[in-house]
Amino acid sequence: MALMPGDSFFGGNKTDSRLCSATVWNVTQSSLTSSIPHCGADRTLILGSKFSYVSNGIDGTIVRRFCHTTRFLAQNTTFLNGLYEEMKFKTPQLLSDISNTFIKCVFNCCTSSSNGGSLSASYTVLPSSIDLTLKDCIFESSKSDQNGGAIAVILDGSNTEECRLTVDIETCHFSNTIARTGEGGSIFFNVHGDSECNGSFKIHNLSEFSDCNSNVGGCIRSSISSKQQISFLLDNCIILSSTAETGGGIAHEVLLSSKSSFTIENSYIYGCYSSCGGSLLFFIHEYLAISIARTQFLFSTSTRS
16 A cells, blocks of 8 residues: 555554655564553554563553544454453544544454444444455454454444445454443444445455344344435354344344345354344334345254244
8 A cells, every 4th residue: 555645654663764754663563551542633643563462450452543534554463451441433523524444453352341342433414435354353252241253334424415434344353252231242333423424334345243142142243223225144154153132143223214235145053042032133113124145054042932
């Protein structure tokens, strides 16, 4: 990726004369005892680094301070033993679009006292478009006290007229992720408000979930409310041995006049458990187009019909 003036770059002992006026931190493969300084640049890159958070009494995060970055890329980077208040991206004011990308990153034993054990993307003042991309990433033993044991994506459309949202999760692996008191053992996805928000939430290409747990949606909890036209797609994925009070594998909710679709294709859901909806649970308040094709549901259990 080309670096432009005003970018910020984080990389293992790397500098680049082409950075011009960019801010550069040379992050080595060592432990950090506090957060990286605040980054206010338009674009932030973290390449080939290892962040091992060592708690010294500071309930902080490494990346929470990037909340005003409009272009964010982390690649070949490990986040280990994070004691995170929240690794959180918030929407800056008056933006045309926002893009956050993680490629070949590892999140191991990260925790949050709020939403998103490893990553929380919370958008309140919406730009015209939002893209969140995760490819070839691993989330292992991530835990949140509330929603989204690994990832929480929350979009509030109360303060804008329209927006395009794209969440793309490709070839990612989630194991032993837990939302302790909330929903979405691995992923919590919530879009609400009165805006005309169109877009897609896609998990595909051999993404895998195993041994995930929450109160609602052992692996995935998604909720879409009025006027939102969001398509949900799970394609060529595996869900194994996940549990919840309701919706052992996936719990999906549609409110009011949402014109949304839910599709599962070429997937395998095995050994999930719940008191209601061993594999899948739908909360449909008005309308939802559901398509399930070439998918196996095996040995999942619900204690209620």
